[in-house]
Amino acid sequence: QTPSGAPAAQTSTPEQLVDALNGVFGKHPGARAVHAKGIVLEGTFTPGAQASGVSKAPHLQGTAVPVTVRFSDFAGIPDIPDNHELASPRGFAIKFRLPDGSDSDIVAHSFNGFPSPTADDFHDLLVALGSRGANAAKPTPLDTYLAAHPVAKAFLTAPKPPPESYGTLPYFGVNTFKFVNGAGKVTYGRYQFQPVAGAHFLSGAEAAKRAADYLSTEIRARVAQAPVSFRMLLQVAAAEDKLDDPSIAWPDTRQTVELGTISITKAVQDSDAAQRQLLFLPNALPAGIEVQDPMIDARSAAYPVSYGRRQQ
Numbered sequence: 574q575t576p577s578g579a580p581a582a583q584t585s586t587p588e589q590l591v592d593a594l595n596g597v598f599g600k601h602p603g604a605r606a607v608h609a610k611g612i613v614l615e616g617t618f619t620p621g622a623q624a625s626g627v628s629k630a631p632h633l634q635g636t637a638v639p640v641t642v643r644f645s646d647f648a649g650i651p652d653i654p655d656n657h658e659l660a661s662p663r664g665f666a667i668k669f670r671l672p673d674g675s676d677s678d679i680v681a682h683s684f685n686g687f688p689s690p691t692a693d694d695f696h697d698l699l700v701a702l703g704s705r706g707a708n709a710a711k712p713t714p715l716d717t718y719l720a721a722h723p724v725a726k727a728f729l730t731a732p733k734p735p736p737e738s739y740g741t742l743p744y745f746g747v748n749t750f751k752f753v754n755g756a757g758k759v760t761y762g763r764y765q766f767q768p769v770a771g772a773h774f775l776s777g778a779e780a781a782k783r784a785a786d787y788l789s790t791e792i793r794a795r796v797a798q799a800p801v802s803f804r805m806l807l808q809v810a811a812a813e814d815k816l817d818d819p820s821i822a823w824p825d826t827r828q829t830v831e832l833g834t835i836s837i838t839k840a841v842q843d844s845d846a847a848q849r850q851l852l853f854l855p856n857a858l859p860a861g862i863e864v865q866d867p868m869i870d871a872r873s874a875a876y877p878v879s880y881g882r883r884q885q
């Protein structure tokens with residue numbers, strides 16, 4: 574915050590944010606700087622009856638639209654074992670194919686929160702993480718950072734049990750959007766995705782026995798049997814909730830609106846080629862949905878930098 578109370582302008586550039594991710598995970602040609610290992614599938618989004626009351630966005634008006642989704646492990650390491658601790662939180666990215674030929678994206682992960690309130694704070698955390706090493710003098714830059722940032726420490730140390738399946742994890746959009754309906758009514762909210770199959774996790778011992786690619790193998794088998802579905806909910810902000818701080822989860826008691834159902838019906842044939850082409854942008858939005866949390870634009874500037882580098 575500036576002395577006047579206005580939010581401070583972002584100082585880290587999109588390139589610096591991607592460089593800082595590379596500093597943590599290394600550079601891996603052709604791979605995303607983070608969430609490098611993933612699998613692409615296809616399906617349909619069917620809006621719920623209450624969706625048009627929240628937003629005039631075309632996919633929330635009653636007609637189903639096709640979706641392309643990508644599940645991913647967290648780390649920027651393309652061959653990370655799915656049962657590695659850096660595989661959490663998992664990612665869930667969705668591309669809605671709108672009737673006018675444009676796309677709208679949501680990029681969510683399996684943790685209701687984020688280690689940092691702003692892109693600059695996240696940059697500092699990544700730099701501290703990247704400078705850890707066997708030879709670092711104590712306290713390390715990471716020790717110093719975490720001592721001053723208890724929210725980041727809580728995020729890094731929170732238990733994140735490995736899932737049975739990409740299809741049995743709840744996912745959270747984390748950043749706040751502004752929704753406007755046909756009558757101009759405004760709602761502020763955050764996306765949540767609840768697996769229709771329920772949330773199911775593995776114990777550490779069970780996860781250790783799973784193969785390195787167990788999540789992609791499992792989701793291919795699961796979707797070949799039956800659709801894998803998620804309820805897409807909007808958690809609505811109360812007056813006291815901060816709209817620009819994704820590091821603070823809002824209470825579970827907040828009202829939720831059922832926006833619709835994502836039903837994933839098949840894995841794409843050549844997932845590696847598909848994921849290389851795909852770019853999900855959190856601020857790719859139709860009229861009726863607007864950026865509220867400034868981190869959304871910060872993310873959307875950094876993702877194309879990673880995309881450009883992974884096309885080289």
Ligand code: HEM
Nearest residue numbers: 590605608643664665666681682692746747875876879880
């Ligand atoms: C300032 C904060 C953030 C920065 C700088 C950042 C940066 C990045 C970058 C550079 C990529 C790779 C994009 C590509 O190559 O296509 C990425 C992907 C991703 N990020 Fe973030 N991110 C941020 C916040 C978040 C948050 C809050 C979430 C979850 C709610 C998230 C979830 C993901 C996921 C799931 C992917 C993979 C998308 C895909 O499947 O293509 N990120 N992020």
